Amino acid sequence: MHDPFPFSAPPRWQHTLGKTVPCEGIGLHTGIEVRLSLGPAPADAGLVFMRKDGPHRSASIALHPRAVCQTRRGTSIGNVDGVTLATTEHLLAALAACGIDNAVIEVSGPEIPAMDGSALAFATLIKEAVPVSQNIPRRYIEVLKAITCLDGNRQVSLKPSTIPKISARIDYPDTLIGEQSYHFDVTATGFIKDIAPARTFALAHEIKGLKEAGLALGGSLDNCILVDGMTIQNPDNLRFYDEFVRHKILDILGDLALAGAPVLGHFISDCAGHSLNNTLIRTLMDDPDAWRWKTFTESPDKTTL
Ligand SMILES: [Zn+2]
Structure with missing residues (x-):
């Protein structure tokens, strides 16, 4: 079932992305060039980050208030193995505000790309991915x-x-x-x-x-x-x-x-x-x-x- 997008009210149903969409840019704090992709995930999976580079290959970081490990000039999150990801807030804002409950976010480096310093590129990317309803109530x-x-x-x-x-x-x-x-x-x-x-x-x-x-x-x-x-x-x-x-x-x-x-x-x-x-x-x-x-x-x- 496809809901019209953008949503004009907070959705009742869980949503994911209809397809995988890529982008790339440099991290605001690290200056490192990073490739990123947003892709579909099953209902109740949540938003899950996956580092795809080097020794961190396929390390996942799930969203939780206690996953936050650094908050100076940005929010960094990490998992129990010490794998971290910096400057998550602009991408997460776009996913959350666009009603995306479940997605896999693959990243080739230690920081989400800054793009133009706003969330416009991420909101555009989410739109391109055509969000879909998963017919499961949003909690x-x-x-x-x-x-x-x-x-x-x-x-x-x-x-x-x-x-x-x-x-x-x-x-x-x-x-x-x-x-x-x-x-x-x-x-x-x-x-x-x-x-x-x-x-x-x-x-x-x-x-x-x-x-x-x-x-x-x-x-x-x-x-x-x-x-x-x-x-x-x-x-x-x-x-x-x-x-x-x-x-x-x-x-x-x-x-x-x-x-x-x-x-x-x-x-x-x-x-x-x-x-x-x-x-x-x-x-x-x-x-x-x-x-x-x-x-x-x-x-x-x-x-x-
Ligand atoms: Zn900010």
Whole structure:
């Protein structure tokens, strides 16, 4: 059964890709050229990464909040054998927002390619793969009570909601970015139009330190907005005046996908990053009173999904 795509509402049924689609590019942090393919997987398989290079050949990494092993300027995940994969969040955001529950993601290196710094290439790839319904109910993680995690003046919360939604605020004083807020009700159509094109960004004064830490080695004006005070260094303009906070929503979508299933709740971020996002998801999943599995097949006429 083929559903029309893009979806205009969160799907009730599990979906996978209709065919295998490839792409390639360099990793933002490693600078290494990587080939990637997205392919179909059976119902209930989840999103599974497979390293296809060298000694890691066919090592798989399944999504789980505790698979996260590094959260500095991106989310890296790993398996029990220590095989890791960096910068998963933009691809995971695209898969999650486009309603893809089950897929095999084969990667020829240690990092997901940066493409243009946004999720647009991945959303296009998913569209090309023609998502298909698998006629098995999609299982949502329904948030039952509000949970908040703090780190200094950074804060994230998850609250009950009948639809998946995300609100974010960022504040970079004395820069072009300034203070920005954005609210997003998660649908594939909204994602492709309003969130997927938003690129990652960095502040010019951070670059030296990042490179010394072995990060951003593949970073360039082709895959990152470089903000220098009140100007941007990129020759092309911003894609949205609030592109920065839209990218924050993109990162949250990707980090939320590490719950291993779509989260039915309202995620609220105040100046938080990958680390706090992961702490919140772990806190949710570790509290049996905070969530339950939910499907939308028992009473289809009484739901808005
Ligand atoms: Zn990002």
